[in-house]
Amino acid sequence: MKYLPLLLQNLEKEAEIHEKDIFNYALPQSWNLFGYSDTRILRNNEILVNPYAFYHYSFQHLFFDEKGKLKKAQSLVKKDWLKKANIYSLHIRSASAWDHDRDDNLNENLYGLKDNGTFLKAMLLLPFYKRMGINTILLHQIFSLGKTHTTHDYSNKECVLDFRLIDDQLKDPLVPQLSAKQQCIAFMEACHLLGFHVILEYCPGKMSIDNFYARECPEYFYWIKEEEYKNYHAPICHALPQNTLPFSYTLKDFYRSEDVKEHIQKFVKHDDPCKKVLAPAFSDQINANLPIDEDTTYFRFYEDIHTHAPAELKKAGIPYMTQDIIRADLHPAKKPFTALWDTLTENIIWYQNELQVDGIFLGKPFLIPEKLQKQMAVQAKKNKKGFVMIAEDTIHENGALWKRKGYDAISGNSAYEETQIEQYRFHNFAYQLKGCVCPMFAASEFYDSRRSSCLENGKTLTNMLSIMNMFLPNGIPMYMNGVESYEVQPLQLSEYGDQKYLYSLPKSDTRYLKQAYIDRYYYNYLAHDLNTLPTLMEHANHIREEYIEEIHTPQACIPVWFDTPRDAGIGFTYVKEDKALLVVCNTNVHQSVHLHIHTENLMSELPFRYQSILQIYSTNDPYIHDVFMDDFQNIPMDFAPGEIKFIEFKAQ
Structure with a gap:
């Protein structure tokens, strides 16, 4: 722990220097997580603060104990931690951006400070993610980008100038003494201090046209x-x-x-x-x-x-x-540029040693040879115990192949399947997961897909998918930044995607037609329902943590069946020695439904004789209720649109 204490020390000095300065610096009130009181509250739920004093106060409460000493780092899970991960996909430039000087753009503001997101501002949001049950950050695009020939503000996230050059735009001028790289490491240290693992996206198959x-x-x-x-x-x-x-x-x-x-x-x-x-x-x-x-x-490999x-x-x-x-993975030649392969592999070692990352998300791996894919996994795991490698691959059948290459998970195709509820593609995805050799992401959206909140009854759909993804067997829940504010605009819509989704925001919105990964963009932290999904996730995560081993143990999972395969229900039971959790959702986000939850297979496989059946939580009802079976030992229940119920069988 080196650069986080240094950042905090310098921020304290800057706060003293600027103590009497007057600032018209606005923040969302939702960012005031520790009750900073020297504010002026605006009608739109923004607050005006002295930024130096505000961040110093917030970080004092976040990182220091009552005696003024840096808090002890929370213990990180070391063995099989990826299976227990709850991942938040973070693009710092947009996720912690705000129009601080209220001039309707996200350029450098009138104080020489930055409206775009920075490592320092992203630290402030970590407790918010923690509350959501997030324990892993998937970090996107922290490297300097080349110029763009498009109409967008930035190049795409693969347009990297140098794989070891941290983007200077992410450096916060509130602490000018620390370089972009040092602030990046401070962010990593902050994540580890608060109990987050960090996975870094790395796409070594292509670079900026003007790369170094x-x-x-x-x-x-x-x-x-x-x-x-x-x-x-x-x-x-x-x-x-x-x-x-x-x-x-x-x-x-x-x-x-x-x-x-x-x-x-x-x-x-x-x-x-x-x-x-x-x-x-x-x-x-x-x-x-x-x-x-x-x-x-x-690259020419x-x-x-x-x-x-x-x-x-x-x-x-x-x-x-x-x-x-x-497609170097499909058509390898015979004479590799060994020095290039070694350089691209050594970048991962550099990320481990210098940036302290805990894993790599390998973007577009089909652009690099299969032997290089294996080389990266072998060297990365040899250098750091517990290091994970995840491959971007949307074909779930390829999971076994990636396992053999030394990878721990794949991205999978959930974001393109789950939102197609009426076609029962979420059903197909959920029930096939148990049999997959390799864990994969369970996500309702990826960076290049449409956002789930932009669809009909999108908020209900987003809530249902976000919570249910936490309880899919062999799945690793993953959330794109902005999900908590029900963002509807694509992050960076794929060229294969339906272009109509680029028009999800009204023309009156300053972000109309913009995309967070390639334009100046901010998320709606002023939304009145900003806490709705985080609250649901917080409650659901407490239940998930109790059954996390069973969720990733195929023998402990019993799929739930209904009257017909066309019923709007998905469910799984996770079995312990003396209790079991039954999770069932109504996939119909438009209407209430009545479901018959069949328990024939459950009753025959429970290792204990149950004494009680209780609904311990529901996304529509937080109270505990008794649950009763009918004469056929089925559980008949009414579900609100998109509702998820948690039912627990106990031996005592």
């Missing part, structure tokens, strides 16, 4: 003639369908395409004396009909070209980039 690596190692990238840039596009093959993945059987037709041949002619060697530029990235799918990504480029490419191209020896080349 290309200057020193141009051979690691693909280059095109400068005059060809204006005509550069993803090559098209009319003999193949739209959105075709470049599997081996497609390549014969692919390389016959005249457009593909013309595309390849644009490339030159890195040491060619002609004027050249880095080749912009494009989709890994053939005929995706998507524009090129002028902000990013791909091999000196040679894979065996499925035409002989004349391999003989020519000019590195080129096509959809099959991008």
Whole structure:
């Protein structure tokens, strides 16, 4: 613990220096978690404060005990901690952003302070996440980004200049003595002090088009003639369908395409004396009909070209980039750039040693060779005991493959399945989880999907999915930042997503058409129902913690059945030696329903004779009630829209 105490000491000095300064610095009242009283309360539930005094006061209560000493760090779970994780996906730049000087934009404000989120301001929100039952932070995009060619304020989160250069925008000028890297480490230390694990997103397959690596190692990238840039596009093959993945059987037709041949002619060697530029990235799918990504480029992982490419191209020896080349996991070559592989692996070791992270979320792993995927997992776990590796993969059947590579979990496809309630895709996802070899995220939304709150009866849907995800067998609940304020605008909608969701906010909102991951954006911390979901999560998490071992033990889980597979019910029972928890939700967020909860399989598998059945909690009713069975030993119950009931069987 080095930089957190240093940050707090310098903040105290700055508070003394600016003690008598007058500030028109606004904050959401919901950020005042420790009752700072020297405020002026505004009608819209903002408060005006001296920022130095406010943060110093808040951190004194957050990090110090009554004797004025730094609190002892909460003990972190070491063994199998990922299975017990409750993850909050945090994008600091937007999650702790606010228009502090109230000028209707998030630029640097009139005091030279920052409206965008910073590491320091994000620390203030940690107790709020803790209350929600969160114990793990998944940290997105903390590295400096390259310039963008889009109409957005920022490049996408993969447009990194240097994998070890912390974004200076996330440095808070309230503590000017500490660099961006030092403030980043202080944030990590704060997380660990309060009992959070930290997982860092890392996407080593691509970088900014103006990245720093290309200057020193141009051979690691693909280059095109400068005059060809204006005509550069993803090559098209009319003999193949739209959105075709470049599997081996497609390549014969692919390389016959005249457009593909013309595309390849644009490339030159890195040491060619002609004027050249880095080749912009494009989709890994053939005929995706998507524009090129002028902000990013791909790494070249091999000196040679894979065996499925035409002989004349391999003989020519000019590195080129096509959809099959991008998919280094599908088409590895034979001569890897070992130094590049080692550098990308050593970055993870650097994150462990310097930034003190506890795990890596590997973004877009299909862009890197399978051997490199394995190398990263092996080296990371060898260097730090208890370190976890998670792969972004939406195909749940691939879980077993990732397990063999040394990974602990995958992202899964929950965000694209769960919100499609009427099609029973949430049912399918939930009930298949128990049989999955590899744990996966249970989430109602990902950064590139629509937000669940933007759908019909979205708040009820978000509440139901958020709580039920905490009780899915073999699932790791994960929440995108802003879920607690029922944000409706996509964080960064995928190019494959329905563009109508970009219009989820009204034109009168200053954030209209903006997306939190690529635009200046803030979350609605003034919402009147800001505490609704956190309160539900707080109660549900107390129950989850008691049954966490059983949730991740297949033998302790008994799926719950209803009258028909088309009933609007999902349920699971988790069994201990002397008690069992039955969790059932009504997936119909529009109407109340009456469900018959069948207990035939439950009664035959309970290891004890129950003496009482109680409803110990409900998302619509916090009180304890007796529960009765009918003559057929079923439990008939009425459920409000989206309601989840927790029923406990006890031996005594």
